[in-house]
Amino acid sequence: MTLANAFGPGFFRLVLAGFVMLSHISALNVGEPAVFVFFMLSGYWVSLMYLNKYAHHPQPLRVFYLSRFLRVWPSYAAAVVLSILATGLVTGNTPYQLLAGLPLFGVASHGLDALNVSWALDIELQFYLFLPFTLVAVRVWSPWVVITLSMLGAVVGWWLYLTIGLKTVLCYLPMFAAGMLLAIRDTTFSKRFVTLSTLVFIIVIAVFFANDTLRAFFIKTRPSPFNEEWMTMALMLLLLPFVAWNVRQKSGWLDAHFGNLSYTVYLLHFPVIALVTKLMGGGLTPTEKLILPLAVAVVSVFFYSIVDRPSEAFRRRVMKKQFGKVPA
Template identity: 40%
Template sequence: MPALLGPGLVRLGLAMMVLVEHLSRFEIGSLAVMVFFTLSGYWVMRMFDESYRHMPRPLTTFYVSRFLRVWLLYVTVFLAAMAVLWGLGRYDPATWAALPILGVATHDRDIIGIAWSLDIELQFYALLPLLWAVAARLRDGAGWGLLALATLLLSAFSWVLLYRTGITLVTVYLPLFVAGAAIHLLRLRASSRLALLSVGAFVLAAVVVYLTPEARQLLIYGTDNPNHNKLFALLWAITLLPFVAWNVHQPSGPVDRHMGNLSYAIYLVHFPMIIAGRELVGRDLSDPEKLVVLVGAPVLALALYLLVDRRYERLRRRVVRALKTLPPPRRAAIIPIESAPMRESDSVQ
């Protein structure tokens, strides 16, 4: 595997895959989101373990930090998109339901296009203390095996609930988050050879699906039922777990970390840009116009990252430092897991 394939570059590539899906006939964006969920399970668990659990008020600090990291940039893009749509005469008051993010995965009033995945992400943050408490009591492989089985059964039940009621819960995608968390907690590492085999299995699965006429629509255009597309993407993403276990341990310098940070801005701005373009021309975008968006969305995201997101990040860090000075509560809120504290990496978001 290439030595320069750092975690930030992979996250940037996943964000671009979501952009490509929204501009083309290739159903690869849902896959990218599923891999993002696994990466989130790893980075958030690692960040909490190495940084926040040693603070006087770990949960308070963690939740405030996550809120500032996710919601501030989201609400900036959300309000800008609402203003643009209002100017184009397409204002819909019902869209304000997406402002708090939570619930978007179910009610689907999403002018950002990907806010449903942020809703799932926030639900995972809410479950993190429970997952941490369970992991603290797992002493052997049998315990982790029972956790894996319980996670799969809960996910299967949640998929049934989703298909029957349309309610989307984090438990639908919980196996991906738990897999990412386990990579950190169990110190799982994959060799470059295993990572390469993982990518090979991923490509082979895509070839088999493409060559199967009844299943080809899962890769091209997608099925009429978005739940089918997401379920397939989840199963497809599982083939990449060894690659993820390899990639998260690769070196990540300043440039790689900036690319990873930029991925969130691209993730947020690209779909409103596509919608605004369609409204301006009064039709679907032509291929040259899609090319303009393909190039323009990362450029706009870069400006947003440099001018806005980095300021939000400095604010987040100041708030976290201030919370560190608060006196600790009388009782510890977190069950400790033996692990050497480490400085929070800039690549952890």
């Protein structure tokens, strides 16, 4: 097995989910950067998926929306319900009000988030909703026009959020747009450029940690000297060449499982961490915190086996029937 195959796209997504988990068991602010890279990857993979598969169906919007709904929502809904019930069992106080987050749309704005990470799934669904229409423009406009408009869209998005509390996909449009451009323009970089740009990214992050003022950007307990979302987008876009390289690596059956498992880890890690911490009496020492990733891993694999995999198998059967109706 080569290094490229060992670090395939699926394993990369699992690593990103691990960073989100690390953010919730430590003072390190590394979860949001990982989510932003997820947005970039979504822009790439879902655009490619739509163009190569769903765009050729007689009813592309219907089958695309159905497919994305069946991939995201059933496992999400199961995780939300289980989290609420488990919280009630452990604490004696069942937060039924968090069931309001089940529709998923709007969670990023109203904050009724049983999993504490559902806001990003809300943004993802909004992206799916508008993707077929934005693809038309992205395929025609120059990359510089797309980048400029995505940045203007982000300005509008953050203005909406800061003025009326409405958080939309516009806030993170540059990340999605970067992934879309990778897919549509079939952008590639030389191995030397990927290596150098990744090294630059590592050096920049090291500089942030080495400087007492800049370090606050990655430490949740200290006020950041920057707007965190804008700075995070800028920093993560430095990884664009690496992402362009990674998405083109071969993915075998194990890497595919890693990629699918990343969704389960993302969904369940915070409720598991919160409940295990509560059961252990809170105030865990660094050594005691080592049990948290293990607990997340065990619960995630179990949930993946009995909930997420059967749900994905059902989605595939539904899609097979949908495409089976299409004349050759």
